Amino acid sequence: MTRTVRVIGAPTDYGANRRGVDMGPSAIRYAGLAEQLERAAVEVVDDGDVRAPRAEERDPEAERFASGRAKFLRETREVATGLADRVERALGDGEVPLVLGGDHSVAIGSVTGSARNAEIGAIWFDAHGDFNTPATSPSGNVHGMPLAAVLGVGEFADVEWARAAGLDPGRVALVGLRDVDAEERAAIADSDVTTFTMSDIDERGIASVAEDALDVATDGTEGVHVSLDLDWLDPREAPGVGTPVRGGVTYREAHAALETVAERDCLRSMELVEVNPILDEGNETASLATELAASALGTKIL
Template sequence: MKKEVSIIGVPMDLGQTRRGVDMGPSAIRYAGVVERIESLKYDVKDLGDIEIGRPKNVEVASENNLKNLKEVSEASEKLAEKVNDVIGSNRFPLVLGGDHSIAIGTLAGVASHYKNLGVIWYDAHGDLNTGDTSPSGNIHGMPLAVSLGIGDDKLTNIGSSLPKVKPENIVIIGARSLDEGEKELIRDKGIRVYTMHEIDRLGMTAVMEEAINYLSAKTDGVHLSLDLDGLDPNDAPGVGTPVIGGISYRESHLAMEMLAEADIITSAEFVEVNPILDEKNKTATVAVALIGSLFGEKLK
């Protein structure tokens, strides 16, 4: 992992309808993310926040069953450019959300630097919906589909018109809430998914070993997209779409530690921290602790 890290905040709350997640980057900073990474001997630059436009009607604006499409696409373009610049400067981009729609911009910025980008999607959800399959029209449930080149052109063409990632280079970890359209897409594209059933049955060590070996064999970079709702709500209560029965705090640390040891992660984002729904900034604190493990923090 590169020893130079650039932090980009994306105070996005337009990919869904529960207010407060736009304060996620501030909450993660307040929980000490910069100090945590610097203590591990990294050179850290905090580049501040991407500016997010505001629609007149946040909760009712809809186009092709996509809420706030214009604002999300514009913010994604800005983020893609910023991430592209960070990687072009030979630094590691660490993106702080904000709702998970920001992954559209992150992956658009990352993808141009790799021929076979891998993605670890650490999440309770598949985020593989489109305007046609989404029950809500919330774009935070669509970024992985968009990155596969599936969805509205205003989103899939960000950065370039090419798909940002191949389905065989994706590993979803922690899934336990998938819509029917997402299940169909997973089967059709052959996307590798480790649901909570596999994590419970195999154990997190085996799941991560398999995921790391699977991606290491065929990718030239791996992006980690970690949604805090991948964890159980007891450990990460401050998220907009909590799903009980999730990955534990300790299992998540193990996963991050194993990724650090494998040294395959070339970019990362931590998303969906909502301080309004949180308990004394607990979820942001968890995010910072997991970031520490990802960047190589050890007890001894």
């Protein structure tokens, strides 16, 4: 039976300092997303974009936590709740939701929607931990907080719109870490989240690390959410991102990891985030995003 992938755009840049990532969904579509996914023998339905008010029209401090700082919290909540509903509806229709960011704060919506009415696992392919909270974040940028938010860490413990009810930290794997803040590092160490740094990938190889990450995310779950931040890759492979960090995975390593996801036949939902066409070179990063999505959905060489 042919699977259907429902593409949902989330054109936000509330969570980042460098503007332009809100154009990511358009850039990924323009790079040939539908054609790449059809190579994976899936049917593609484009559901358009969730409503995302322009940052220039809003006050970044209009909604705040009692302590700490989370810029554009109100806007992040509005997008997350709308996106969660769309993701839940796609899953209810038997489809695989593929969310196009936007900055990584959109993961709050896609993960909470995916984790409604189901126990899920998650793999976070990212250079960063995304485990800051308003109290620990050096910048107040929510794109550094989505994993902490969906797991109810710190100030997010009582924030129902951000917490993913069906996601347990023991079923989350962070893969490819190489840039983590000091307080964030301590919070990750105190959690039940499994971590694999770039050093682990260097020492063991991407295939072994990906298999172990999938073991974590599939243990007793009804499927896996894949969160793919394009800054996971080395900037030479993916130049169009807002927070590049040298020493990331190669083109071939990235494909191998996503091909391993496809081989397990466990993908429930996915997002591609932090593609910034203003910083890109010939839409190279957006094109890479389309290829990696296709690999996760089963594109094969033979």
